[in-house]
Amino acid sequence: MPEFVPPLANDKNEKLNTWLDISPESDFGIHNLPYGIFSTPSRRPRVGVAIGDQIIDLAAVAMRGHFQSLSIEPEVLEQPSLNAFVRLGKPTWQAVRKRLTDWLTQTDSPLQHLRNECFVAQSEAKMHLPLEIGDYTDFYASETHATNVGTMFRGKENALMPNWKHMPIAYHGRASSIVVSDTDIRRPKGQIMLQGADQPMFGATQALDFELEMAAVIGKNSELGISLRPEEAEDYIFGFVLFNDWSARDIQRWEYVPLGPFLGKNFASSISPWVVPLEALEPFRVEGAEQQPKPLPYLQTSGKRNFNINLEVAIQPEGESETIVSQTNFKNMYWGVGQMLAHHTVNGCNLRIGDLLASGTISGNEPGSYGSLLELSWNGERPLKINANQTRTYLEDGDTVTLRGCARKEGIRVGFGEVRTKILPSL
Template sequence: MPHPNDPALRCFIPVDASSDFPIQNLPYGVFSSKDGLAPRVGVAIGAYVLDLWELEQDCRLDVGELGIFAAPTLNAFMALGPKVWSRTRARISQLLRHDNPELRDNPALRERALVPMAEARLHLPIAVAGYTDFYSSKEHATNVGVMFRGKDHALQPNWLHMPIGYNGRASTVVASGTKVRRPRGQLKPPGAEVPSFGPCKRLDFELEMGVVVGQPSAMGEMLTETQAEDMIFGFVLLNDWSARDIQQWEYVPLGPFQAKAFATSISPWVVTREALQPFRVHGPQQDPTPLPYLRQLQPNNYDLQLEVELRAAQMQEPVRICRTNFKYMYWSSVQQLVHHASSGCAMNVGDLLGSGTISGPGKHERGSLLEISWNGTEPLELVGGVVRTFLEDGDSLSFHGWCQGEGYRVGFGEVEGTMLPAE
């Protein structure tokens, strides 16, 4: 049987070469449709959602436990482990192949199992057990450091020795399309003697990837590189909305808190680690060499193109304001997970790890408005006289990401969010 990543594979459903969801991808998500059934697990293929519950009911798909795909999250399926993940993806790929009549020539099953994407409502794909956000782009950390501490002290002494992170709020991780309300908080602008309380005035986005942890680790145990890799189920696009003025006042001495707790948006499709395998690359050279527990033998970064589009309320069409690549990350997702567990911290099925803002060396590769506008000193000119330093009410942000194969792309769809006024 051909491997599901084989570039020569073709689906019996026509899939355009520019689609994010060819047969080489098969990302998992949770959807509901007009038939009134509760949210359940599906796979994206071209312009359709393949209903895995229907395939299970028809005895075409068996993961060893009935009802796994009738669940409103992917957690139960992820808990079955990497061998089941791989076997299930291979079976789905086999069912969708152009030369396999099993589903292709069964019109009744096809009618039930293939739901047009336009008729599907997509939901948060996982029950988020815990959320941790990292700070792992050297370009981003350097840019921010230069702004606030000067060129000679841009990186803090610990930054080159370990992935820096903080524990965020799982309760406010939301699915793409969820509108986000402008947060309120304590503000203390330069020159003010005491803080005030009110709506954030310097609202920002952060272009990130999210790692979905599909296997647990025991409290008290460390992880090897191989163990950490095997625990990663897949990846999502992630927007870690940020209130820069609230953060500036609150972050000393313990780091972000309310400035990052109000919303984190993720894309509805989880692209599996296996689907991204052909696009693995080595990350930047790490100097100094990390401590032994953080050293990598494998290429754990991905050649994954990323774009950010902004549409102001008064604009008809969005404008691209950033294009960068996940391959630039100094600390890989595997290193982040290894470090997270290194103290003995237990990891759970459904944990979400944010990569941290992804910026590249070019000015057009900056993954936040803080960097794009250089803390408001270099306003971003859009179209029709629209100018931005930070986000305004009614602004909509959308992220897209994909890996480019030979004649196909493995993509993530989008993560979108629109800013509402503070209450």
């Protein structure tokens, strides 16, 4: 069993105060302290922590000797990804988090004296992909989403496949095409079988879709051949990001039998630049769904294994204002992340630092809470109103899609920022 590490003071339901002037509506208050990779014209890509509208340059802090007692070399924090820092291990992440929390809540702290040297305005920084992502697995863990999709294509009586409630279904995705927020993507091309046709055509997708997801960031290597239990999962999770797993539905529909997603999914996935630590989500734990039938023993778990995180998706046509098209919650997932990790490793598959485990589309029980246009437009049968004079069944060129996530409880707010992506025409 992993060593028990007591939660930090700010990871309970305790309100903290900081000497920084931070809006109560900021995603990045004192209870959050997410990690990311940023650069400025004078600072090459490096590790930072978001606080309000600022970034704490951890490399600059380390260069002045303030992490020396934690045995953190400045070079680890001057890397263009978080992997080297994550590799230092959970006790080090927690010690850095506690030290930053103390400095930000105590008067006359080192950070107060280093504001000019160690703080950077977020508006002046460029955010980068936060991780070197070796592998990425996409799950299918929302019962509502799986039921909706199954109903569309197989009918209500056969909506869920026989195995769905016995194990977390997943496929291995393509890590090389994962991009950070504010990276435009081009409409993908592939083979499409039009309705009524007897031969496929080649062309740009006519059914480009978003998928509202969250992804767990693996923070510890597991050993090849060793299975992990659900209760061990959190020793292997560094934090969470928002995740948009784009889909070309028409390309996917033609290619997915018999082996599953390929060109309809691997052209791009988009993630938020800030990784919210698992510890920041402690106040927002909730019970998961009741699971019937009872899972096999290796998947059985108890306690508060889900997280109450509000999520939304907005679509903004070019030159117009945005429209929020979906609002849902991460707590709706049928399979918890511990069960996903346990199933992923039950055959001995090893996990590595920087890997992503994505949740699959997160859909609530009401039409306005569905996490994809496939569901919101019911496979194109019910056009979705965007602004006063436009509708969408699927995305058009020039559309910008924005995912947001935020957890709130008793005056504590922990946000994930945004994943914003514009659709460019196919070449």
